[in-house]
Amino acid sequence: MKKFAIAAATATALTLTMANAAFAAQQASHEPVMLAAGEMTKAKEETSDTWITTKVKADLLTEKGIPGTDIKVETNKGVVSLSSSTAVTESQKDVAVAIAKKIKGVEAVSADGLKAE
Numbered sequence: 001m002k003k004f005a006i007a008a009a010t011a012t013a014l015t016l017t018m019a020n021a022a023f024a025a026q027q028a029s030h031e032p033v034m035l036a037a038g039e040m041t042k043a044k045e046e047t048s049d050t051w052i053t054t055k056v057k058a059d060l061l062t063e064k065g066i067p068g069t070d071i072k073v074e075t076n077k078g079v080v081s082l083s084s085s086t087a088v089t090e091s092q093k094d095v096a097v098a099i100a101k102k103i104k105g106v107e108a109v110s111a112d113g114l115k116a117e
Contacts, residue, residue, distance in 0.1 A: 048105055049075040056080055056100045063099060066092055071114070073100075080106055083113025090116050 053075040061068035070086045080100045088096070093114045100109040 049077065052078065052080060052103055052105050055103050056106075059099045059103070060096060063095065066095055066099075071096060075106075078105055078107035080109045081113060082109065082111045084115060087115045087117045 053073050056075070057068070057071075057073045060066055060071055060073070067084070067086065067088060070084050071088070072083045074081045074083075080103075082096055082100060093111055093116050096114065097109050097111050100106055
């Protein structure tokens with residue numbers, strides 16, 4: 001039991017020493033991280049577009065009478081594009097567009113890719 005305690009104490013001491021050395025090396029560089037102009041804006045747009053796409057798709061899937069699994073949703077700079085390889089009724093198309101338009105951050109909706117019956 002005494003040998004185990006000594007081994008555990010040694011391992012802990014070595015781990016702490018190595019962690020302190022790594023932390024010190026990381027802290028030695030105080031240079032600020034510079035982002036290229038527009039990188040933050042691009043990241044926000046991508047996150048926002050991804051969120052919009054996810055929200056529209058989720059709302060389409062939960063809407064009764066809409067073939068949400070058949071409707072593809074893409075978003076680019078707040079513009080939502082709806083498309084489908086299967087035909088939808090004119091009413092379903094109108095409801096899908098209305099669902100997309102009500103999502104926060106949506107600038108416009110294009111349903112040209114939805115094949116209407």
